Amino acid sequence: xxxxxxxxxxxxxxxxxxxxxxxxxxxxxxxxxxxxxxxxxxxxxxxxxxxxxxxxxxxxxxxxxxxxxxxxxxxxxxxxxxxxxxxxxxxxxxxxxxxxxxxxxxxxxxxxxxxxxxxxxxxxxxxxxxxxxxxxxxxxxxxxxxxxxxxxxxxxxxxxxxxxxxxxxxxxxxxxxxxxxxxxxxxxxxxxxxxxxxxxxxxxxxxxxxxxxxxxxxxxxxxxxxxxxxxxxxxxxxxxxxxxxxxxxxxxxxxxxxxxxxxxxxxxxxxxxxxxxxxxxxxxxxxxxxxxxxxxxxxxxxxxxxxxxxxxxxxxx
Amino acid sequence: xxxxxxxxxxxxxxxxxxxxxxxxxxxxxxxxxxxxxxxxxxxxxxxxxxxxxxxxxxxxxxxxxxxxxxxxxxxxxxxxxxxxxxxxxxxxxxxxxxxxxxxxxxxxxxxxxxxxxxxxxxxxxxxxxxxxxxxxxxxxxxxxx
Numbered sequence: 365x366x367x368x369x370x371x372x373x374x375x376x377x378x379x380x381x382x383x384x385x386x387x388x389x390x391x392x393x394x395x396x397x398x399x400x401x402x403x404x405x406x407x408x409x410x411x412x413x414x415x416x417x418x419x420x421x422x423x424x425x426x427x428x429x430x431x432x433x434x435x436x437x438x439x440x441x442x443x444x445x446x447x448x449x450x451x452x453x454x455x456x457x458x459x460x461x462x463x464x465x466x467x468x469x470x471x472x473x474x475x476x477x478x479x480x481x482x483x484x485x486x487x488x489x490x491x492x493x494x495x496x497x498x499x500x501x502x503x504x505x506x507x508x509x510x511x512x513x514x515x516x517x518x519x520x521x522x523x524x525x526x527x528x529x530x531x532x533x534x535x536x537x538x539x540x541x542x543x544x545x546x547x548x549x550x551x552x553x554x555x556x557x558x559x560x561x562x563x564x565x566x567x568x569x570x571x572x573x574x575x576x577x578x579x580x581x582x583x584x585x586x587x588x589x590x591x592x593x594x595x596x597x598x599x600x601x602x603x604x605x606x607x608x609x610x611x612x613x614x615x616x617x618x619x620x621x622x623x624x625x626x627x628x629x630x631x632x633x634x635x636x637x638x639x640x641x642x643x644x645x646x647x648x649x650x651x652x653x654x655x656x657x658x659x660x661x662x663x664x665x666x667x668x669x670x671x672x673x674x675x676x677x678x679x680x681x
Numbered sequence: 682x683x684x685x686x687x688x689x690x691x692x693x694x695x696x697x698x699x700x701x702x703x704x705x706x707x708x709x710x711x712x713x714x715x716x717x718x719x720x721x722x723x724x725x726x727x728x729x730x731x732x733x734x735x736x737x738x739x740x741x742x743x744x745x746x747x748x749x750x751x752x753x754x755x756x757x758x759x760x761x762x763x764x765x766x767x768x769x770x771x772x773x774x775x776x777x778x779x780x781x782x783x784x785x786x787x788x789x790x791x792x793x794x795x796x797x798x799x800x801x802x803x804x805x806x807x808x809x810x811x812x813x814x815x816x817x818x819x820x821x822x823x824x825x826x
Contacts, residue, residue: 385740386769389740441730459718460692461718461720464724464725464726464742467726471727474730474738475733481741483742487692534727630797
């Protein structure tokens with residue numbers, strides 16, 4: 365590889381560490397697109413990462429995640445913290461394009477230099493975030509932002525990857541979403557470090573809060589201790605308490621845990637990266653062979669599993 | 682045009698927004714949806730954006746192109762926006778304007794650095810193609826140029 369790329373990476377990282385917003389923005393673009401320069405950038409910022417508090421917000425579409433984050437930013441700003449936001453929106457499964465509209469609910473911070481908001485397309489990745497969100501967070505962290513907030517796509521019951529990145533995961537619910545059976549199902553509610561019932565000015569809010577508390581009561585004792593809070597994002601009600609609880613939860617880790625990430629978590633991240641690389645290679649592999657496999661499977665000569673194994677063997681060879 | 686991008690290519694990133702006091706956002710929504718369907722990543726904002734907010738947003742999102750919808754003399758603010766972009770070192774971002782721009786004002790916008798003005802009757806395909814051409818070189822990561 366040319367040293368020109370090395371020089372470009374070093375120059376960009378120097379500006380990023382110096383607090384230049386444009387450098388952070390450009391570094392994120394490189395990392396998102398997986399350019400050759402991205403690896404060098406990430407390598408160079410690693411030592412600087414690990415001091416930001418990373419907070420994840422997840423929940424179903426329409427529960428008010430963006431509006432709540434808007435209010436949470438306001439609260440952190442009043443506590444003199446700088447805030448960077450990575451807001452993930454879904455990409456179209458048809459065209460690959462995306463409408464990135466999360467930040468339109470955060471407009472009140474539109475000219476505040478203590479706030480950096482970046483919209484991220486999931487680019488086909490499932491799990492609630494994009495494949496490179498963890499790296500984007502590292503960049504924001506290294507660039508010196510005190511608090512990094514991740515907003516997932518409107519998540520259903522299984523988009524739980526956020527726990528692999530965030531120090532604290534906040535699961536946002538809205539009043540009247542389902543009965544108490546929904547509340548004891550496996551999935552998104554289980555990953556919550558903090559549960560929030562937003563839109564608490566609506567009639568069903570207290571009912572929903574009680575259902576969540578009852579759900580926690582059915583858990584094993586050591587997993588019962590999850591605060592259930594109520595907020596009204598549009599008025600800011602309950603947001604100061606939410607931020608205090610989140611900050612308390614962060615204290616569980618004497619130093620933020622990404623600085624000393626457990627190997628189990630890194631193992632997951634590495635396996636995901638490997639799966640991504642494999643998928644890219646599969647997508648660009650031998651068309652003639654895939655055509656042949658399809659023909660044999662449709663004739664009933666081959667099972668889908670054995671066809672997959674044949675393809676894998678060919679790609680990994 | 683309507684194909685997903687290759688996994689290694691970066692999708693074009695565009696900001697669709699409105700400055701000034703006009704609130705008619707039907708046009709910007711139609712264009713935003715069409716560009717999404719053409720595989721672009723579209724950062725969309727409601728109308729009434731301040732120029733400073735648009736500049737900050739374009740910088741943080743690292744967009745290739747800004748598309749402004751101007752229907753009620755807001756196009757007269759565009760030269761101010763162009764200057765603000767240059768002041769922030771964002772001269773590389775291409776700017777297009779669509780909507781109601783009197784013919785005699787078009788030169789004013791082009792002189793200020795606007796790449797293209799789309800008048801009533803412009804086709805969505807023309808808009809998409811123009812934006813794709815404008816973003817072309819920028820869509821390739823720096824070191825591969």
